[in-house]
Amino acid sequence: MRLDDYRTSDNVGDERGQNYGGGGGGFGGGGMFPLLLGFVFNRFGIGGIVVLIIGALIFGGNPLALMGGDHALPRGDAPAINKEGAAHACAVDAASKFSCQVLASTEDTWAKLFQQQGKQYTPAGLIFYSRNGLSGCGAAQSAMGPFYCPNDQKVYLDTSFYDELKSRFGAPGDFAQAYVVAHEVGHHVQDLLGILPKVSEQQHAVSAKQANALQVRVELQADCFAGVWAANNRDRLDPGDVEEGMKAAHSIGDDTLQQEAQGRVMPDSFTHGTSAQRMEWLKKGIDSGDPAQCDTFAAGADA
Incomplete structure (x- = not known):
């Protein structure tokens, strides 16, 4: 992807070099509990499946019901x-x-795109961190993968994740990396449109299985929004970029990750969608360039 001549954003902060420890103490809850509050809702999809499963076993019930805008956790400056x-x-x-x-x-x-709809877009922030950091949603740890925190409207990224995307998940290339950022920004778009708080409210009122199904639709829509961004920058794509994106989307499907991690697939626990679904919705965004085509919540939508 050709962005060498593009400006860099001014909406960026840096936590790298700051030591916040392992993310367990200092939050009033200890251990994994504070991690669940902020991460499970809006991460990119690679690190959080294990956390979700372990959290359900430890705390019982539906870990997704823990998240939401009213669960901001203490953080440093x-x-x-x-x-x-x-x-x-x-x-x-x-x-x-x-x-x-x-x-x-x-x-x-x-x-x-917002201006075309008579709306104003407020940019998301991007916070770089290394290994351990803090967000408005609690601890930030590299194992979680990149994520968006609706409490402070920032994307959190440890760029070492790009190496993991290449070496562990077989998804190299600059467009695969761009897809990571664009997906998380897609969650910010959902937040601005009121989708995230609405889904959070619904998830509090339903079963774990139903909450997971809603979460899948959230994540697939973020994939589609990432594709919309790519489509509107088609003049900067190189040959093979779309294929890089498809490969990355395939690598992070719930079914693929679960099969590799535990040798079996548990559809009721899916939170991001299958490899086929993630590829489908990313491609739908790329093909259409229209956010209106990303309604994964529509009745009958194949999400």
Whole structure:
């Protein structure tokens, strides 16, 4: 993907180099409980399945019912988001710069799409962290994968995840990395449109199986929104970029991850969709370029 000449975003902060420990103590709850509150709802999809399963076993019930905007957790001082700090954060390495350029591209794209609907787009923030960090939704740990926190409207990213995407999940390429950022920004779009709080409220009132099904639709829509972003930047795509995205989407399907991790698939526990579904909705966004085509909640939608 050709973004070398693109600006970097000013909406960036940096927690790298700050030591927040392992994410267990210091939050008033201890252990995994605070992690569940913020992460399960809006992460990219690779690290959280194990957390979801373990959380259900430890705490009982539906871990998804724990999340939502009213569950903000204590955190340290938020990293400053200003032009000077953003420039420094984006210049740390090539992965940081590329992530900042992708974020800037999503800002321009969604601002245009919102304007076409008579709405104003408020950009998401991007916070870089390494291994352990803090977010408005609680602890940030690399094992969770990238995620969006609706409490502070920021995307949290440890760029070492890109290496894992390539080496562990066989999804190399710059477009696969861009898909990571665009998917999380897709959750921010959902937040601005009121979709996330509505789904959260619904999940509190239904069974674990039904809550998971709603979550799948949330994640597939974020995939579709990522595709919409790509479609509106088609002039910057290289040959093979779409294939990179499809490969990444396949690699992070719930069925593929569960089969690799535990040798069996449990459809009722799916929270992000199968490989086929993730590929389908990403491609739908790429083919249409229209966010209106991303209604995974519509009656009869194949989500």
